[in-house]
Every structure is written in structure tokens, then in C-alpha cells.
Amino acid sequence: MNKNKASGEDGITNDILQRAFNLLPKSITAMYNGCLRKACFLRKRKRTKIIPIIKPGKETSDDISKYRPISLINTAAKLLGKVLNRIMHHIYSNNLMSKSQYGFTPQTSTLYAVMALKDFVQESRNDRQYVVVIILDSKWL
DSSP, X not given: OOTTSOOOTTOOOHHHHHHHHHHOHHHHHHHHHHHHHHTOOOHHHHOEEEEEEEOTTOTTOOOGGGEEEEEEEXXXXXXXXXXXXXXXXXXXXXXXXXXXXXXXXXXXXXXXXXXXXXXXXXXXXXXXXXXXXXXXXXXXX
């Protein structure tokens, strides 16, 4: 990771994280493996620092849109994001993802899932089969 990038709210820079890894590679690796295994990450590590930057040429404007928000995420969260990106790249590169997976998949949307369902229902009707569809919509807090 670029050592010249700004740190997040916690003040831990990429350089500090790199030095910590050099001193305690097994502990840092175990921490990230634990996050992946438990599918969780500390909430306070996800917090960002938002800095409003004035857009060029809009310095004298009174409009709120003259600001461009820059979000600085904590270094530990950035690193976990990079690890997840590498895992996802491996999954897609080696064709390990199910063709029925639409969520969290690049270049897909709910429209693809709906079209696949429509095709399945149409094929089943053509074969004079019954189809029962149960759709659940949930919100996780």
C-alpha cells in the first residue's frame, strides 16, 4: 500500500501498519484470517473521516455543492478490502462462482436474477410443470 496516502480516523498510516506486520506477521495475519473466517470486522475500524474539499473554480460560491467530500477510511479496513478484492479476483478468474449468484457480482443486477426466474418459469410451463416461487425480502440492521 502507498505509504504517502492519508490515514483514516484512527491515525494509523500505511507505514505504521507495514511496520507492525514486519514485527508481528503471524499476529496480523491471524487477525485478518479471523475477520475472514467470522465474516466480521470491528465497527470502529470501519469508520471514516470525511473532509470537504472545495471544487476548483467554486471558491466564491455559497452553494453546498461546491464541496467534494473525500472519505478517509482506516488503513486496517483498506487492507481488508484489498484482501477481499484478491479473493474475489481468484474466484472469478478460476470460474468458482455459481452461475446463479447475482448479488455482489460485477456486471450483474437484480434484473438478471428476475430474467433467470422468468426463463425458469416459462420452461416449466412449457413442460406443463407446476412452479411455486417464494420471495423473501429482509433488511439486516
